[in-house]
Amino acid sequence: MKILVTGSAGMIGRKLVERLVRDGRLGTKPIESLTLVDVVDSPIPAGAPYDTKAIVADFSEKGVAATLINNRPDVIFHLAAIVSGDAEANFEKGYRINFNGTWALFEAIRQEAEKGPYKPRFVFASTLAVFGPPFPDSIPDSFATTPTSSYGTQKAMTELLLADYSRKGFLDGVGVRLPTICIRPGKPNKAASSFFSGILREPLAGQEASLPVGEEVRHWFASPRAAVGFFIHAATVDTSALGVRRSMTMPGVSATVGEEIEALRSAAGEDAVALIKRVEDPFVAKIVQGWAGRYAPELAASLGFQAEQNFDEIIKVYQEDEMGR
Amino acid sequence: MKILVTGSAGMIGRKLVERLVRDGRLGTKPIESLTLVDVVDSPIPAGAPYDTKAIVADFSEKGVAATLINNRPDVIFHLAAIVSGDAEANFEKGYRINFNGTWALFEAIRQEAEKGPYKPRFVFASTLAVFGPPFPDSIPDSFATTPTSSYGTQKAMTELLLADYSRKGFLDGVGVRLPTICIRPGKPNKAASSFFSGILREPLAGQEASLPVGEEVRHWFASPRAAVGFFIHAATVDTSALGVRRSMTMPGVSATVGEEIEALRSAAGEDAVALIKRVEDPFVAKIVQGWAGRYAPELAASLGFQAEQNFDEIIKVYQEDEMGR
Numbered sequence: 189m190k191i192l193v194t195g196s197a198g199m200i201g202r203k204l205v206e207r208l209v210r211d212g213r214l215g216t217k218p219i220e221s222l223t224l225v226d227v228v229d230s231p232i233p234a235g236a237p238y239d240t241k242a243i244v245a246d247f248s249e250k251g252v253a254a255t256l257i258n259n260r261p262d263v264i265f266h267l268a269a270i271v272s273g274d275a276e277a278n279f280e281k282g283y284r285i286n287f288n289g290t291w292a293l294f295e296a297i298r299q300e301a302e303k304g305p306y307k308p309r310f311v312f313a314s315t316l317a318v319f320g321p322p323f324p325d326s327i328p329d330s331f332a333t334t335p336t337s338s339y340g341t342q343k344a345m346t347e348l349l350l351a352d353y354s355r356k357g358f359l360d361g362v363g364v365r366l367p368t369i370c371i372r373p374g375k376p377n378k379a380a381s382s383f384f385s386g387i388l389r390e391p392l393a394g395q396e397a398s399l400p401v402g403e404e405v406r407h408w409f410a411s412p413r414a415a416v417g418f419f420i421h422a423a424t425v426d427t428s429a430l431g432v433r434r435s436m437t438m439p440g441v442s443a444t445v446g447e448e449i450e451a452l453r454s455a456a457g458e459d460a461v462a463l464i465k466r467v468e469d470p471f472v473a474k475i476v477q478g479w480a481g482r483y484a485p486e487l488a489a490s491l492g493f494q495a496e497q498n499f500d501e502i503i504k505v506y507q508e509d510e511m512g513r
Numbered sequence: 514m515k516i517l518v519t520g521s522a523g524m525i526g527r528k529l530v531e532r533l534v535r536d537g538r539l540g541t542k543p544i545e546s547l548t549l550v551d552v553v554d555s556p557i558p559a560g561a562p563y564d565t566k567a568i569v570a571d572f573s574e575k576g577v578a579a580t581l582i583n584n585r586p587d588v589i590f591h592l593a594a595i596v597s598g599d600a601e602a603n604f605e606k607g608y609r610i611n612f613n614g615t616w617a618l619f620e621a622i623r624q625e626a627e628k629g630p631y632k633p634r635f636v637f638a639s640t641l642a643v644f645g646p647p648f649p650d651s652i653p654d655s656f657a658t659t660p661t662s663s664y665g666t667q668k669a670m671t672e673l674l675l676a677d678y679s680r681k682g683f684l685d686g687v688g689v690r691l692p693t694i695c696i697r698p699g700k701p702n703k704a705a706s707s708f709f710s711g712i713l714r715e716p717l718a719g720q721e722a723s724l725p726v727g728e729e730v731r732h733w734f735a736s737p738r739a740a741v742g743f744f745i746h747a748a749t750v751d752t753s754a755l756g757v758r759r760s761m762t763m764p765g766v767s768a769t770v771g772e773e774i775e776a777l778r779s780a781a782g783e784d785a786v787a788l789i790k791r792v793e794d795p796f797v798a799k800i801v802q803g804w805a806g807r808y809a810p811e812l813a814a815s816l817g818f819q820a821e822q823n824f825d826e827i828i829k830v831y832q833e834d835e836m837g838r
Contacts, residue, residue: 279681320757330649330657334676334757341677345670351659352666356604432645432659 189217192256194247194293195267195313196224199372202231204265204416209233214263215424225256226268248289257296260306263423264297266290267313273379275339286342291349298358307360310350311422314363314435316408318344319480326482329437336478347435354427354434362422363435367410367495371506380475384409387445388452388503391460392511400469403446406481410440410495411505418493425491437485439495441502444481451499455507514542517581519572519618520592520638521549524697527556529590529741534558539588540749550581551593573614582621585631588748589622591615592638598704600664611667616674623683632685635675636747639688639760641733643669644805651807654762661803672760679752679759687747688760692735692820696831705800709734712770713777713828716785717836725794728771731806735765735820736830743818750816762810764820766827769806776824780832 191208195201205224210233213219221239224230230242245252247268268289275282290312300306317340318333333344350361372385376397383400384407390397410418418438427434443451453461485493496502507513516533520526530549535558538544546564549555555567570577572593593614600607615637625631642665643658658669675686697710701722708725709732715722735743743763752759768776778786810818821827832838 324655332655332657333673335673336680336757338677338681341673345673348658348660348666348670348673352663355661356663432661 189214189219189263190221190223190259190261191219191263191265192223192225192261193230193265193267194225194256195269196230196242197226197228198267199374200313200369200412200415200419201226201267203412204267204419205230205236206233207416207420209236211420214420217262223256223259223261246285246289247293248285253289253292253296254299257293257300260300261308263309263311264293265311265313265419265423266293267419269313269339269343271379272317272337272339275342276337279338282338282342286339287345290346294349294353294359298353301358307357309423310353310359310361311419312346312350312361312363312435313419314347314365315340315343316365316367316437316480316483318347318365321478321480323480326484327437327480328484329433329487351432351434355432360427361434362425362427362430364418364422365435365437366415366418367408367438367440369412369415370409370502371510372412373506373510380472383472384445384448387464388448389506391452391463392456392503392506394463396463396465398467398469399445399464400467400472401445401476402473403449404444405476406442406444407476407479408440408442408481408483409499409502410438411502413505413509414440414495418495421491421493425493433487436488436491436493437483438488439485439493440483441496441498442482443499448499451503454500455503514539514544514588515546515548515584515586516544516588516590517548517550517586518590518592519550519581520594521555521567522551522553523592524699525638525694525737525740525744526551526590526592528737529592529744530555530561531558532741532745534561536745539745542587548581548584548586571610571614572618573610578614578617578621579624582618582625585625586633588634588636589618590636590638590744590748591618592744594638594664594668596704597642597662597664600667601662604663607663607667611664612670615671619674619678619684623678626683632682634748635678635684635686636744637671637675637686637688637760638744639672639690640665640668641690641692641762641805641808643672643690646803646805648805651809652762652805653809654758654812676757676759680757685752686759687750687752687755689743689747690760690762691740691743692733692763692765694737694740695734695827696835697737698831698835705797706732708797709770709773712789713773714831716777716788717781717828717831719788721788721790723792723794724770724789725792725797726770726801727798728774729769730801731767731769732801732804733765733767733806733808734824734827735763736827738830738834739765739820743820746816746818750818758812761813761816761818762808763813764810764818765808766821766823767807768824773824776828779825780828
């Protein structure tokens with residue numbers, strides 16, 4: 189089995205590649221080769237199949253998609269994208285990379301199949317930013333995609349293409365709408381969502397963290413390990429029952445900031461909680477207000493996608509995977 | 514006020530242009546010029562403003578969009594598209610015309626605005642084919658778009674673009690998801706939906722008509738006159754409350770074939786009903802099964818979009834507009 193991973197130098201991309209190398213197989217089939225593509229160099233984990241290579245390339249540039257597809261990968265994990273803030277600030281660039289670039293991959297696959305039968309599994313990293321308010325209390329699988337950002341629009345458009353290319357038999361697509369990943373390893377960043385990880389990660393390391401919103405704020409979370417699990421499962425799940433519903437909200441933990449803090453208290457005690465400093469930030473609070481806190485991902489759950497059950501588990505995953513416990 | 518109409522030679526396009534010429538104004542503003550574009554010649558009704566022209570052009574061809582936009586129409590009615598069956602049979606052509614062609618119009622507008630402030634109202638003819646089964650009993654505005662055709666996919670993707678271009682302030686978009694138009698004037702055609710009109714139109718003219726499905730089949734209808742009214746209203750409605758929900762299911766009459774026949778009985782008597790011949794067609798029946806019969810178009814209704822209330826009215830509109838009553 190040959191596997192292509194785009195965005196392989198990103199946080200989730202690297203973890204996905206590490207897991208693939210560790211497993212040595214995907215589903216029941218041994219992995220013969222991995223092709224890792226990103227705009228920066230992708231690390232190749234020790235123990236990777238001999239025929240593994242890391243390519244520095246922008247998949248959205250003319251001709252690159254065909255180059256990536258012409259060795260006929262059996263599974264494509266397409267994680268590469270420019271992030272929400274970049275896509276919002278750079279309108280043309282966002283559409284060129286997130287939408288047209290992905291379409292170029294679909295087209296390369298369709299054209300490759302004209303040379304001889306070829307229909308890879310295409311796992312597409314999508315986002316809950318395809319949704320927009322007003323939200324019901326819990327967002328069902330049948331909820332309309334009305335994104336409030338260009339990033340969300342590009343992902344929602346790609347979901348539609350993925351479904352149509354799947355329906356026509358050109359590829360076998362599964363779109364994975366990721367929850368907010370928590371606890372992200374590393375340093376705080378400028379994303380409005382950064383604090384959801386920061387208020388746990390920094391105190392677990394004995395450092396102060398800022399909390400810019402109230403404890404009542406509710407959001408939808410899964411660990412990096414769960415995210416990797418979604419992608420692996422998406423690559424192997426039976427898609428015959430999906431019909432045209434190819435993109436799915438992934439399971440997650442619906443929790444308030446207050447519940448995050450309670451889990452931190454259980455895991456690391458009162459001293460850790462005391463490191464969280466309330467620093468109200470109306471700008472962040474306003475952005476976060478436009479996000480939903482609860483989903484009903486029945487389709488993904490029925491297909492066996494799994495996330496953590498609560499924030500205690502999310503913290504435990506971080507301690508195991510990032511703190512060496 | 515300058516108006517551009519694409520698809521102006523089509524059945525609805527012609528009726529829209531006739532109405533615009535008859536009204537002489539759109540909302541409160543007099544119409545100074547009409548530019549009519551289609552791949553065949555568009556009729557110019559008597560009494561059209563002096564500065565009216567019909568252009569034979571394919572809006573999706575390179576450079577054409579910029580040509581259409583560079584005289585800065587205040588309102589654009591974009592009705593041109595290839596139909597469902599054509600888009601399904603010709604995959605690349607469908608995307609090129611229905612999706613990329615419309616995107617080219619959006620881009621021409623965005624680029625025109627770089628020369629100086631310009632933000633036209635863009636009325637987009639969309640379709641209920643953006644939806645796919647399984648359907649709830651009545652489809653709400655918040656229902657996900659999961660099209661089961663390339664045509665529906667192209668329209669759903671364009672709806673997303675229309676919303677994002679509107680959100681970014683590049684244009685002021687309104688997407689109009691038309692019900693099945695009934696009673697279509699003219700002859701039966703090969704569309705699977707043709708019989709919905711045929712079983713009324715032919716008997717009203719004293720001719721036989723085939724009914725390929727059962728009387729229990731339920732569908733969603735509006736007259737050609739109502740469709741024109743939707744477009745006119747979409748061009749003038751206050752969009753400030755819409756947010757990113759720019760495309761809306763239009764009001765219509767939810768009726769079964771049996772209810773159509775009852776309305777025919779009221780309008781034209783038992784002899785007319787006797788002209789309907791049951792000729793079961795499993796192929797047509799299967800296609801029609803994938804269509805929904807009832808919608809809850811609350812957003813459009815709240816904005817003042819109006820259709821007929823029942824099939825008696827739909828027949829009356831046909832008699833007035835097509836039979837000279």
